[in-house]
Amino acid sequence: MGQISSLHKIHFISIGGSVMHNLAIELHLKGFLVSGSDDEIYEPSASRLAKYDLLPAITGWFPEKITADLEAVILGMHARQDNPELAKARELGIKVYSYPEYIFEQSQHKQRVVIAGSHGKTTITSMILHVLNYNNRVFNYLVGAQIEGFDNMVKLSENAPLIVIEGDEYFTSPLDPTPKFMHYQPHIALISGIAWDHYNVFPTWESYVKQFELLADSLPKAGAIIFDETDDMLDVIGRKERPDVVSTAYHAHPYKVVDGKTILVTAEVGEVPVLVFGNHNMKNISGARAVCERLGITDEEFYSAIQTFKGASKRLELLGSKATVNIYRDFAHAPSKVEATTAALKEQFPERTLIACAELHTFSSLNKTFLKQYRRKLNAADVAVVYYNPQTLEHKRLEPITEEEIRTAFKRDDLKVFTDSAALTDFLKSLKWENTNLLLMSSGTFGDTDLKKLSEEILVF
Structure with a gap:
């Protein structure tokens, strides 16, 4: 009785993207009516969308899918500016979001943690999610890889007081050259390191570094920046004076390697064997621990959880x-x-x-x-x-x-x-x-x- 009309109807332009398809699945699981289009969909996106009956029957763009009863359209990075579905949405005056804008919209009243950096951000985000999950905390998230213990890469629920987001520095959408991480407006930002990449997007080292400085400068009063102090450029950004913003530096966690096994050396709980290895992962552990500490996780809780972290998919x-x-x-x-x-x-x-x-x-x-x-x-x-x-x-x-x-x-x-x-x-x-x-x-x-x-x-x- 009038129930159908109150349902959220959302259409994804470029539904096959790695975050886009996960967001589509999450909204579907929340009871939204989800549709989508794309001109090419690869695995694992295709199978995962098919499992929930969200895989478009035919690839391509179909303006007729854009109807006046849509609450919003979410535009993926893969679409072009002249996309016919986008043109139709604008013509009908339907609200168009990029996925970072939509994630922010859904988490405005939550504490927002963003993990950024040229390398390590997926692993650090995954470590934090693993620790929070192990300790039965209620939280939302967005992460760029499959991790054990999590069915989907995006979670948006009403009751979670917190969202942990892997934030990248690349363009938000074909219409918006702002770095994605700027849209999340974090209260806590971790930057894991700056190493120039994506020459096609950032033709100079300076233009690349600038994105991370913008993120650090955007933190609100009582916000926190957590950064790898062994990165020269980041050390400058991290230690810059920002009124009422807490600055926390980290470096590789002390460790030793015995018979091909890595063991963390801690003052708090003694020796802690872990399943990940390498100096870069010891930095990742320190960064994750600094974030978890700000989220009220004790050292005992952190070290107990991190022992069972197996790593994010396709990372060593x-x-x-x-x-x-x-x-x-x-x-x-x-x-x-x-x-x-x-x-x-x-x-x-x-x-x-x-x-x-x-x-x-x-x-x-x-x-x-x-x-x-x-x-x-x-x-x-x-x-x-x-x-x-x-x-x-x-x-x-x-x-x-x-x-x-x-x-x-x-x-x-x-x-x-x-x-x-x-x-x-x-x-x-x-x-x-x-x-x-x-x-x-x-x-x-x-x-x-x-x-x-x-x-x-x-x-x-």
């Missing part, structure tokens, strides 16, 4: 292991991440040979001007390999790069360079695999290589 994820061989994949693609991940694995297993493969797949990594940022970043590896697909360069309309130019950029004469994924697979399968670890780093797929299958084939030695 163990694909397979046998006797003295471990095979990992990692999302690392930017220079600072490639360096940190390679060093972490060598430190954890110093006596094992480390074969590290990095795929150059993003716009920045394949840009001739930016390529030199990779100088010596694979030095911790005993065998260093780079793979790239020349067709990706054509697709991104970038000028061709020779194998020699890549060797020069990485500053490593013995660097092995592959442009054919089958040749890379053959090379890896031909190696001796005793007392050796393999690290596969990419935000892509090494030319559609089935990494799980490759791992199984290697481990048959």
Whole structure:
């Protein structure tokens, strides 16, 4: 009886995005009527949307889906300014949000925590969520990767007093070049480190750093900034005088490595074994602990929870292991991440040979001007390999790069360079695999290589 008309009807333009599809699922679970469109939807978005009957029947844009009874339209980054559905929404005067604006709208009356930085933000956010969950706290969240114990990457409920958001520095939508994290208006902001990336969005180092300074300067009175003091640029931003804003610096948590296992050394509760490793993850733990402390989590509660944190999906994820061989994949693609991940694995297993493969797949990594940022970043590896697909360069309309130019950029004469994924697979399968670890780093797929299958084939030695 009149019930249907009071339902929230929301339409997603570009529903296949990683956050967009999670937000669509969360609103559907809250009882909203959700529709959406996209011109391409990849896995895992397609299966996850299909599970809730939210996958568009046909790809493409359909202005007829935009009707006057819509409460709002949420516009994804993947859509273009001339999108026909967007034009129709404007014509009908329907409220158009980017997803950061919509998340803020839904969390205006909550304490807002934003985790930002060039690297580590997904892991730090995941650590905080894990600790809060372990300690039975009620909270909302938005995180950029699947984590164990959480079905969805977005949670919006009325009763939660708090929301923890992974905030990135890239454009909000095709209509709005503001960094996404500025829309959340955080009370607490953590910045994990600044390493220039996304050359296509921020053509200069200065323009990139500026985004983080804007975030720090936006904190309200009684707000807090938490930052990695070992990052020179961040140290300057973090220590800047801001009236009535608390500034907390952190560095890598004290730890030791014993027989390939990492143990935190704490003054409060003694030694604490953890499942993640590497100096960068010790920084991540310190950052997460500083945020949790501000949220009223005690040291005992934090250390008890962090022992069972397995890491976010595709972050030093163990694909397979046998006797003295471990095979990992990692999302690392930017220079600072490639360096940190390679060093972490060598430190954890110093006596094992480390074969590290990095795929150059993003716009920045394949840009001739930016390529030199990779100088010596694979030095911790005993065998260093780079793979790239020349067709990706054509697709991104970038000028061709020779194998020699890549060797020069990485500053490593013995660097092995592959442009054919089958040749890379053959090379890896031909190696001796005793007392050796393999690290596969990419935000892509090494030319559609089935990494799980490759791992199984290697481990048959």
